[in-house]
Structure formats: C-alpha cells, structure tokens
Ligand SMILES: Nc1ncnc2c1ncn2[C@@H]1O[C@H](COP(=O)(O)OP(=O)(O)OP(=O)(O)O)[C@@H](O)[C@H]1O
C-alpha cells in the first residue's frame with residue numbers, strides 16, 4: 028500500500044538518506060528506530076513532502092510521486108492529504124482552540140460544512156479523551172493533551188497513513204502513557220502507521236514490524252519479537268544494547 | 272514673556288479676547304481633525320498596511336525580483352524625508368503632467384511611507400512565527416496562501432500590534448505635514464486661524480491639545496486590544 032523506492036535526500040553536501048526501500052502493508056504498524064542523525068525524521072518528512080527528496084519514488088495507495096523529475100505543486104498538495112503527521116513538538120495552532128485546531132483542515136482544505144466539521148471534530152476529540160477540553164487553547168493544555176489534539180487534527184483529514192515523529196519524546200514521563208494509549212487504539216482499529224519512537228515497549232506491543240535505520244539506510248527489518256531478542260545485524264544489536 | 276503672561280491675567284479685555292478666540296477656533300480645529308486628520312490617518316494606515324504586507328511577503332519570497340523591488344522601495348522611502356516625498360508628489364509630478372489633488376497626494380505619500388516602515392515590523396513578525404507552524408499547516412494539506420492567511424498572519428498580528436500601534440499614533444501626528452501640500456487638516460486650519468488673529472501660541476497649543484487627546488484615546492484602545500490578544504499566550 029505504501030512503497031518507497033530508492034529514496035535519496037541530500038542537504039547540501041550531506042547525504043542523509045542513501046537509498047531507502049520500504050513497503051508497508053495496509054493496516055500495519057511500522058516502528059522505526061535508530062541512532063540520532065540516522066535520517067528517521069527526514070524519511071518521515073519526505074513521505075509527506077515537507078522535504079523534497081533528491082530522488083526516489085514514493086507511492087501511497089496508487090498515488091505516486093517520482094522525484095527523478097520535477098513534481099508539480101498540485102500533486103504534492105494532494106499527495107500530502109494521504110498522510111497525517113504528528114510532530115514531536117505538537118505544533119498546534121496557538122491562536123485556535125482544540126476544536127479549532129481539529130476543524131481547520133476539514134473546513135479550509137476540504138471545504139466541509141462547518142457544523143458537520145464541528146461534529147466530526149468533537150467526535151475525534153472524544154476519541155482521544157479530550158471531550159471536556161474542546162474549547163481550551165493549546166497553552167491551557169498539558170503536553171500530553173496537546174499531542175492528543177495533534178493526533179485528532181491529523182485524523183480529521185482522514186489520511187491513509189499516520190506518521191508519528193517521536194510523538195512522546197517531548198513529554199514528561201507521566202504523560203507518555205496517555206498518548207501511547209491513543210496510538211495503540213488507533214493501531215487496533217486498523218490504521219496504517221509509521222512511528223519513529225524510542226518507546227521500545229510500544230514497539231514490542233503494537234508494531235507489526237520494526238525497522239532499524241543507521242546512517243541513511245535501512246539496516247534491518249523484522250517482527251519486533253525477533254529484532255528485540257535475536258537481531259541479525261551487529262549494528263542493530265549494538266544499538267539495542269546501548270538504549271536498554 | 273513676562274509681559275505676555277501679565278497681560279493675560281491682568282488685562283481683562285485681553286483675557287476675554289483670548290477666551291473668545293479659543294472658543295471660536297475650537298470648532299474649526301475639531302472639524303479639521305474629524306473630517307481630515309482622522310480619515311487621512313485611517314485611510315493611509317489601511318492602504319499602508321496592505322502595502323506593508325505585500326512588501327514583507329516580497330522580502331521573504333524566494334523570487335529575487337520581488338525581493339529586489341521590495342528592498343529598493345523600503346530603502347528609498349526610509350532614506351528620504353517624508354516632506355520631500357510629499358512635495359515631489361504634489362508639486363513635482365505636475366511638471367510631467369501628473370496633477371494630483373492635494374488630499375489624494377497626501378494619502379499616496381503617507382501610505383508609501385507607512386508601507387515601507389511597517390513592512391519591517393510585519394516581516395519580523397512573520398519570521399518570528401515558528402517554522403513548525405508552516406509545517407503543521409502544510410501537513411494538513413493547506414496551501415501557502417492558506418497557511419499564511421489562517422495560521423501565520425494571525426499570529427504575526429499579535430506580535431506586531433504594539434509596534435503597529437506606535438506607527439499609527441506617529442501617523443496621526445505626521446499628518447500635520449499635509450498642511451504643507453494644502454490639505455485643510457487640523458494644523459492647516461490652525462495656521463489659517465492664527466494668521467488672522469496673530470494668537471499663535473494659543474491656537475497652536477489648542478491644536479496640540481487636540482492631537483494629544485486623540486493620541487491618548489488611541490493608546491487606551493491599544494492597551495485594551497493588547498489585553499484581548501494576550502488571551503491565548
Ligand atoms: N534542513 C536540514 N538542513 C541540513 N541538514 C539537515 C536538515 N535536516 C536534517 N539535517 C541533517 O540530517 C541528518 C539526519 O537528520 P534527522 O533529523 O533525519 O535524524 P533523526 O534520525 O531523526 O535523528 P534524531 O533521533 O536525533 O531525531 C542530521 O545529520 C541532520 O543534522
């Protein structure tokens with residue numbers, strides 16, 4: 028359903044992604060782990076084209092962008108709507124309430140009727156456990172609550188795949204659980220997800236597949252129980268030893 | 272000095288005359304303020320602000336030509352006196368056949384000036400909005416102009432309200448320069464009245480007082496506005 032072929036990304040002289048190939052089945056949860064600077068964020072950002080890949084082909088449910096040539100802006104905008112992005116630093120719109128944040132995409136981008144969008148947004152906020160915070164501004168919410176609004180905001184666009192870039196690493200430890208729970212619920216509902224995280228418990232419990240990235244390449248990919256107990260590659264083993 | 276003060280307080284006839292002039296000039300001055308100074312300020316500020324937003328966007332755009340035009344415009348306006356600009360527009364342009372009504376000339380001159388000066392305020396405010404806000408907007412499928420209008424400018428507005436209010440208040444006072452291109456705004460009215468009765472101190476002070484009151488009211492509005500915008504910080 029999602030496929031990445033020969034994805035390269037260069038910042039100036041620095042080659043960050045060096046030919047990533049990856050396939051994700053519909054409904055699967057893929058967790059990406061790897062050392063700092065290995066290109067995890069860059070790969071996610073390429074997937075929703077916040078970064079323009081240097082070359083490579085990405086495709087989601089039959090929509091394909093080929094970066095060997097120039098890609099029209101219009102195609103990028105429509106491709107982007109297939110993905111929902113959850114940021115490490117939430118990036119909520121501070122001048123809008125929780126409800127306003129979630130309604131923004133449907134109303135402005137999809138031209139949905141406001142009442143309809145409001146009902147949908149309320150339902151989404153309820154789903155992430157924030158039905159009593161709809162009228163709060165981001166500054167009035169805890170980090171965990173803000174991140175859950177961030178998830179609801181991304182879901183409101185009804186993406187085919189949800190991308191999470193270290194969604195819990197800016198959170199106080201006691202708030203991590205509430206966000207992970209929402210993510211697990213999503214996974215159980217069959218949402219296709221690509222998650223960059225250092226939460227190994229989440230990887231073990233929710234992932235269908237774990238990918239270990241290092242220095243811009245996919246070093247190893249396997250089911251979590253295999254990666255965590257019996258990795259094939261030395262580099263994977265070293266990394267796991269280091270973080271555990 | 273002493274004589275003047277003495278005469279005001281000791282010569283009842285003179286006191287009465289001054290009171291009379293103060294009273295009779297108040298209404299014309301107020302009219303000048305209400306029909307010229309204030310509208311001139313408001314129109315100019317709105318046009319100037321639109322110019323400023325366009326200029327700021329040109330400055331941060333990736334199109335070199337836009338950047339250049341914006342830079343030259345800001346540099347030229349900031350590098351020349353406002354009075355000289357007004358004179359070029361009103362007295363200079365007729366030499367090449369462009370004749371502009373004094374009021375319109377003043378609007379053009381002041382707008383260009385406001386546009387250049389406040390574009391820097393708006394540019395700084397836009398740049399102060401975190402990059403993550405752009406990305407969050409894009410990530411839910413918004414276009415550049417949607418992100419700009421819905422996400423960035425509202426946040427930039429909050430940051431730029433205090434400096435913009437200061438520009439607005441300065442503009443109220445700067446409009447007195449329009450008297451020199453024959454706009455019958457408040458200060459020109461004051462000049463006309465004073466020329467007829469020679470009570471320069473009194474009449475000009477009266478005009479000053481009206482400017483002060485206007486600016487005082489504006490600064491109160493500014494405070495209320497800022498409090499309101501502070502809500503979500
Ligand atoms: N916009 C950019 N310009 C230049 N270099 C960049 C840019 N973004 C990322 N890089 C570089 O690319 C490399 C990979 O960064 P990336 O953020 O993808 O790593 P990561 O795996 O997400 O790391 P972390 O675990 O620290 O988040 C780093 O060396 C980083 O400095």
Ligand SMILES: [Mg+2]
Nearest residue numbers: 067068069193
């Ligand atoms: Mg990262």
